Amino acid sequence: MSAGGTAADTAFRVADRVRAAGPWDVFAERTRRYEIHLNGRSIEMVRGPIEVEGYGLRVLRYRDGRTGAGFQASTDGSDAGISASFASAEKLSRFSSFPAKKVDLPSPRSGALPATEVLDRTLWDDPLGSLQEYVHVLLGAFDGKTDVAPSFGSVRATLTETTLANSAGLRTGYAHTTVDLEVAVKSFGGAEGAPPGEYWVNEATRRLEPGRLGPLVEEWCRYARDVRRAGPTPSGDLPVVLPASVLTGILPSVIGFRLTGGARLLEIAPPLGSPWAAESISIHDDGLAPWAIASSPVDDEGTPQHRRTVLDRGAVSALLYDTIHAGAFETASTGNALRGIQLGGFRDWRRFLQPAHAISTTVAIEPGSGGTDAEVIEAAGDGIWVQQLGWAIPDPISGAFGGELRIGYRIRNGRLAEPIRGGSVGGVVMAPPGAPSLLSRIEAIGSTATLCEWVRSPTLLVRPLTVVGVRG
Amino acid sequence: MRDLRALESDLLHALQRLERITKFADVLVEASEGEGIRIERKAVTPSRQPTLRGAVFRAWAGERWAEVATSSLDALAISRTVEALERVVSKATRSPDPPGEANTARKEWIDRPARPMRDVPFEETISLAKDAQAWAMGVPGVHDCQVSIAWSEEERFYLNTAGARCYQVLPRVHGLVVPLAMEGGRVEFDALIDGGLGGRERLDFLRPETVAQFGRNATELLHAAAPPTGEMEVLLDPSTTGTLAHESFGHGTEADQFVRDRSYLKPILGSVVGPEFLTIVDDGAYPGGWGTIPSDDEGHPGQRTVLVDRGRFVGGLHDRETAAAFHVPATGNARRADFLSRLFVRMTNTYVEPGDWSLEELVRETKDGILMERATSGIEDPQGGQMQLKVKKGHRIVHGERKELVTSMALSGKVLDVLRAVRGVSHRPDFEISPGFCGKGQTDLLPVGSGGTYLLTTAIVGPA
Numbered sequence: 001m002s003a004g005g006t007a008a009d010t011a012f013r014v015a016d017r018v019r020a021a022g023p024w025d026v027f028a029e030r031t032r033r034y035e036i037h038l039n040g041r042s043i044e045m046v047r048g049p050i051e052v053e054g055y056g057l058r059v060l061r062y063r064d065g066r067t068g069a070g071f072q073a074s075t076d077g078s079d080a081g082i083s084a085s086f087a088s089a090e091k092l093s094r095f096s097s098f099p100a101k102k103v104d105l106p107s108p109r110s111g112a113l114p115a116t117e118v119l120d121r122t123l124w125d126d127p128l129g130s131l132q133e134y135v136h137v138l139l140g141a142f143d144g145k146t147d148v149a150p151s152f153g154s155v156r157a158t159l160t161e162t163t164l165a166n167s168a169g170l171r172t173g174y175a176h177t178t179v180d181l182e183v184a185v186k187s188f189g190g191a192e193g194a195p196p197g198e199y200w201v202n203e204a205t206r207r208l209e210p211g212r213l214g215p216l217v218e219e220w221c222r223y224a225r226d227v228r229r230a231g232p233t234p235s236g237d238l239p240v241v242l243p244a245s246v247l248t249g250i251l252p253s254v255i256g257f258r259l260t261g262g263a264r265l266l267e268i269a270p271p272l273g274s275p276w277a278a279e280s281i282s283i284h285d286d287g288l289a290p291w292a293i294a295s296s297p298v299d300d301e302g303t304p305q306h307r308r309t310v311l312d313r314g315a316v317s318a319l320l321y322d323t324i325h326a327g328a329f330e331t332a333s334t335g336n337a338l339r340g341i342q343l344g345g346f347r348d349w350r351r352f353l354q355p356a357h358a359i360s361t362t363v364a365i366e367p368g369s370g371g372t373d374a375e376v377i378e379a380a381g382d383g384i385w386v387q388q389l390g391w392a393i394p395d396p397i398s399g400a401f402g403g404e405l406r407i408g409y410r411i412r413n414g415r416l417a418e419p420i421r422g423g424s425v426g427g428v429v430m431a432p433p434g435a436p437s438l439l440s441r442i443e444a445i446g447s448t449a450t451l452c453e454w455v456r457s458p459t460l461l462v463r464p465l466t467v468v469g470v471r472g
Numbered sequence: 473m474r475d476l477r478a479l480e481s482d483l484l485h486a487l488q489r490l491e492r493i494t495k496f497a498d499v500l501v502e503a504s505e506g507e508g509i510r511i512e513r514k515a516v517t518p519s520r521q522p523t524l525r526g527a528v529f530r531a532w533a534g535e536r537w538a539e540v541a542t543s544s545l546d547a548l549a550i551s552r553t554v555e556a557l558e559r560v561v562s563k564a565t566r567s568p569d570p571p572g573e574a575n576t577a578r579k580e581w582i583d584r585p586a587r588p589m590r591d592v593p594f595e596e597t598i599s600l601a602k603d604a605q606a607w608a609m610g611v612p613g614v615h616d617c618q619v620s621i622a623w624s625e626e627e628r629f630y631l632n633t634a635g636a637r638c639y640q641v642l643p644r645v646h647g648l649v650v651p652l653a654m655e656g657g658r659v660e661f662d663a664l665i666d667g668g669l670g671g672r673e674r675l676d677f678l679r680p681e682t683v684a685q686f687g688r689n690a691t692e693l694l695h696a697a698a699p700p701t702g703e704m705e706v707l708l709d710p711s712t713t714g715t716l717a718h719e720s721f722g723h724g725t726e727a728d729q730f731v732r733d734r735s736y737l738k739p740i741l742g743s744v745v746g747p748e749f750l751t752i753v754d755d756g757a758y759p760g761g762w763g764t765i766p767s768d769d770e771g772h773p774g775q776r777t778v779l780v781d782r783g784r785f786v787g788g789l790h791d792r793e794t795a796a797a798f799h800v801p802a803t804g805n806a807r808r809a810d811f812l813s814r815l816f817v818r819m820t821n822t823y824v825e826p827g828d829w830s831l832e833e834l835v836r837e838t839k840d841g842i843l844m845e846r847a848t849s850g851i852e853d854p855q856g857g858q859m860q861l862k863v864k865k866g867h868r869i870v871h872g873e874r875k876e877l878v879t880s881m882a883l884s885g886k887v888l889d890v891l892r893a894v895r896g897v898s899h900r901p902d903f904e905i906s907p908g909f910c911g912k913g914q915t916d917l918l919p920v921g922s923g924g925t926y927l928l929t930t931a932i933v934g935p936a
């Protein structure tokens with residue numbers, strides 16, 4: 001059996017063995033993973049194939065106007081294993097209580113699944129060869145450099161066939177790839193005797209793009225060199241310019257929780273129509289953004305993904321739901337059931353192990369009229385450009401965020417000036433009307449959006465954010 | 473729980489096959505099970521650990537390590553997995569011996585608590601969670617309270633071609649209470665957390681008065697002021713001191729970073745880095761610790777390793793390979809997050825040894841500064857020697873007295889500057905080890921403990 005471009009049938013095999021009245025669904029993955037680990041410029045370890053086939057089975061039971069949901073994940077696909085998983089899910093559903101009278105699981109649709117690009121076909125067909133070629137190009141990009149080299153890193157490619165089935169008759173699936181790149185670029189040497197510097201790259205994408213590596217490595221090397229000559233960060237409430245690569249560590253954790261049915265259930269979601277951001281900004285949840293980590297034809301319950309506006313000119317325009325939270329509020333799922341979300345927004349590759357939660361997909365910020373990065377910088381006047389924060393790790397509940405400045409630049413007279421490092425930058429991502437926040441203090445929005453993991457965003461100018469430097 | 477030792481003959485057969493083409497191979501088989509409950513005001517969500525088990529085989533491929541893994545443990549799957557590894561290893565062109573000494577330990581550790589959580593009826597766990605929720609929500613102003621209780625039993629079986637055979641079963645228990653307070657759209661919370669190896673007794677920290685206090689803490693945070701910012705005297709609570717130990721001399725002393733020349737600490741091994749009363753330890757044998765491991769994933773016993781001894785940086789954490797590179801014994805810190813993840817040098821329970829100050833003396837000594845409480849996260853910069861710690865709340869200290877409550881903040885600074893500035897560490901009655909999860913880079917999260925007592929130093933405080 002196959003569906004949606006995948007030859008796997010894990011979920012369908014499980015579904016065929018579930019003999020039960022009442023709603024249930026199953027999410028399954030068959031995964032191959034390959035990894036190359038680097039020690040400096042040599043290959044330290046080659047891993048793969050790492051093979052996992054497993055499923056997560058959910059049983060829903062209605063009683064007293066509420067829903068009991070039991071979930072059991074397993075790698076045991078034998079008849080006995082599936083029976084044991086079902087019995088466990090059934091038992092857990094008896095202890096569970098959720099305020100939904102009914103949960104509408106997605107039904108089969110006629111026609112093709114929504115189109116998005118999530119499969120690197122070359123990588124799929126020759127994973128280890130593709131990885132080896134990529135690593136060859138990556139290391140080659142450092143050839144001839146005497147003051148910069150990789151010190152540590154890995155490239156990990158995950159090839160997954162996802163299948164989904166449920167009691168409403170849904171049988172679907174799709175194949176997809178993810179690539180996790182980690183490289184620590186070290187700068188060293190020179191007569192000045194400065195200690196080594198490092199620029200640490202962490203990037204999750206859907207495809208290997210060796211052709212991008214040349215210019216990227218040049219950028220990374222420049223940042224690593226600038227770490228060595230960076231001066232202290234200034235202090236004060238300053239204009240701060242944030243590119244997409246920084247925003248991806250700040251926005252999704254808060255927007256992706258506060259604008260969901262989960263937050264609404266806790267009574268901490270903002271009311272629809274309330275102005276929680278500057279009028280100049282509109283934000284979409286885009287589950288179909290090409291090559292985005294959170295994109296897929298259907299969400300992890302089988303509901304087709306969409307692009308949906310959640311903040312329209314600063315006002316909250318929609319909340320995001322999975323099926324069970326949708327059931328609690330008698331609305332429809334928005335296709336935002338995702339699995340495998342870990343600390344810091346990282347999406348794990350063993351998604352079948354966890355039940356789905358309502359969460360944002362790609363946070364897409366509508367480009368504005370701020371122009372190029374140079375023009376956004378010019379609008380800042382005197383402030384800072386943040387190139388990398390240590391770990392912004394926002395608190396999804398309070399919305400507070402802050403991180404150590406690993407590398408940034410002073411902006412003087414509307415131009416990038418000397419590199420800076422140390423101290424911290426932070427604030428609150430989004431706050432009730434009238435309270436200061438990152439989203440309410442956006443002064444300029446660049447005209448070109450860049451995809452970076454969980455965010456597709458132009459560069460933003462926020463005036464001000466709190467910056468605390470060494471001489472605070 | 474299926475006893476993984478039943479697979480021994482299949483695994484040994486697989487290793488014998490690999491022995492024909494490699495000078496060293498090993499296998500780690502893992503299985504775990506457990507249950508959990510999470511309750512909120514409107515929902516009760518029980519869970520069971522995934523039925524996930526599998527094996528990872530590692531072999532020396534001439535000049536590097538090669539690994540394959542599978543989530544299927546039947547004889548055919550194991551055979552196929554070994555074949556895949558044979559294909560990689562047989563292409564190896566060089567065959568020097570693998571680095572380091574192969575472990576030959578043969579031991580079993582089965583931790584049997586007085587009352588294992590597997591014997592506690594689910595109804596009893598739910599009842600405890602509901603009680604805790606009620607204790608918190610009995611506090612006026614507490615709007616909701618999330619309570620999570622979870623336990624797991626993790627079984628690991630390690631064999632290698634040198635004859636090592638290590639089997640361990642580790643029962644871990646974890647509890648978390650998060651009272652939420654809300655007013656005018658502002659939401660705040662506090663978090664009561666504990667966990668470690670053991671059974672039902674690990675949840676005895678869930679007591680009415682303790683939980684209610686955390687409820688009061690959450691409501692008080694609604695009216696807390698923003699923290700002061702800038703460079704100042706910082707008095708760290710035990711959880712923050714533990715995170716300081718973890719991020720400062722934990723990651724930086726993982727000796728794989730030494731081998732890669734990626735640690736700012738490597739050149740200063742043997743140097744004085746702090747005052748004489750400062751000792752930092754990693755202890756995989758700490759009784760009942762969340763990060764305690766009787767055996768690491770190369771078969772070396774978990775042990776107490778002194779990293780900073782009375783102010784002097786004396787050593788790092790090692791697996792077999794880094795131990796060989798530095799001509800020291802392995803320290804029992806070779807860990808995999810699970811059978812699907814590679815082995816790295818990792819911490820276990822990392823802490824600052826108690827000193828001899830009382831908290832009151834340290835507050836007076838601080839004079840003007842901030843008490844930082846309830847660590848929530850940390851990150852290190854192993855090459856650059858900087859770090860960042862975040863806390864949920866704190867109190868201003870003015871003229872040597874503890875004053876008003878302030879909200880979340882971040883500490884940042886250069887590790888060596890922060891350690892050199894340490895002026896006092898409080899005594900043993902304040903000692904705590906907190907459970908947490910640590911990644912290597914952004915992945916491979918595994919359980920670690922971080923601990924200490926109150927510690928006074930100087931650092932930069934900023935927004936978080």
